[in-house]
Amino acid sequence: MVNQDDPRVLRTRQLIREAFRVLLQKKEFDAITIKDIAQRATINRATFYAHYEDKYALLEDITEQAFHKMFPEQVINAQEFTGEICNQLILLTHNYIVNFYQICRFDSKSIATLVDEKIKEMLQQMIESIFLKGDTSRMSEHHNAKIISAMTASAIYGAAHYWFMFRENDRTDLLVNIACPYVMNGLGLYRNCDE
Template sequence: MVNQEDPRVVRTRQLIREAFRELLQHKGFDAITIKDIAQRATINRATFYVHYEDKYALLDEIIEQAFVKMIPGQVTNAQEFTDEICSQLILMTYSYIVDFYQICRMDSKSIATLVDSKIKKMLRQIIEDIFLKGDDRQQARMVSAMTASAIYSAAYDWLIFGESDRPDLLVDIVRPYVMNGLGLHRN
C-alpha cells in the first residue's frame, strides 16, 4: 500500500492530476489514454496504476477535490437551511459547473454524465448533512435529493441557456422556488 503522506507520493499524484487537467483542455476525455497521462506527467504507466485504478478514478478525485475547495465555511457549519445557505449553494454549484466546463472539453457524453452525477451526489450530501441536524434521516435524505437536483439542474441550465454573466439573477429566480418548496421561505 502506498503511503499517501509520503512527499514523493504527494508529488507524483499532483503531477498526474496536472497532466490530466492539461489533457482535458486539449483532448476529449474518451480520447485520453493512461499512456497520454503518464507521458505528460513524466512517469511510467505502472506508476500511474500504483496511484489510480483508471482515468475514471482520477476524474472522480479531481471533481471531488475541486468541489470541496469551493464549499464556503458558512455552508459547512450551517445548522439549518436558510435563504443565505441556499443562495451560497446555488452560486457555488453554478461557479463549479462553469469552471469545470471551461477547463474541460465537454464533447463527451460520458465525462459530462460522470461530472454531473458526482456533483449532484456531493451537493446532496452537503444538504443532507444540514437537514440531519434537525430532521429524521429518511426525510432528510429525500428532501436533500430533491433540493440538490433542483439547484444543480437550474445552475446547469443557466450555464447552457441563461445569462451566464448574471449568477445573481439565477439566485433570485431559483432560491424562492427551493425555499418555498421546503416550506422555509420567509417574506
C-alpha cells in the same frame, strides 16, 4: 498500499492530476489514455495505477477535490438550511460548472455525465449533513433527510446547469432570485433569500 500522507505520493498525485487537466483541454476524455497521462506526468503506467484504478477514478478525484475546495466555511459549518446557505450553494454550483466546462473539452457526453453526477452527489451530501444538524422535524429520520436533500440538490444543480447552458448573460443574481425561493418554498422553509 500507497501511504496517502507521504509527500512523494502527494507530489505524484498532483503531477497526475495536472497532466490530466492539461490533456482535457486538448483532447476529448474518451481519447485520453493512461499512457498519455503517464507520459505527460513523467511517470510510468505502473505508477499511475498505484494511485488510480483508471481515468474514471482520476476524473472523480479531480471533480471531488475541486468542488470541496469551493465550499465556504459558512456552508460547511451551517446548522440549518437558510436562504443564505441556499444562495451560496446555488452560486458555488454555478461557478463550479462554469469553471469546469471552461477548463475541459466537453465534446464527449460521457465526461459531462460523470462530472454532473459527481457534483450532484457531493451537493446532496452537503445538504443532507446540514439538514441532519438542524432541528427540522421532517428530517428526524435519516431516510427523509436523504430524499429531501436529493430533491433539493437536484433543484439547485438543475437551475445552475440550465443557467450555464442556456443563458447568454452571467446574471447570477437573477439565477439566485429564481432558484432560491423555489427551493425554500419546496422545503416549506421559505425565508427571505436575501437574509
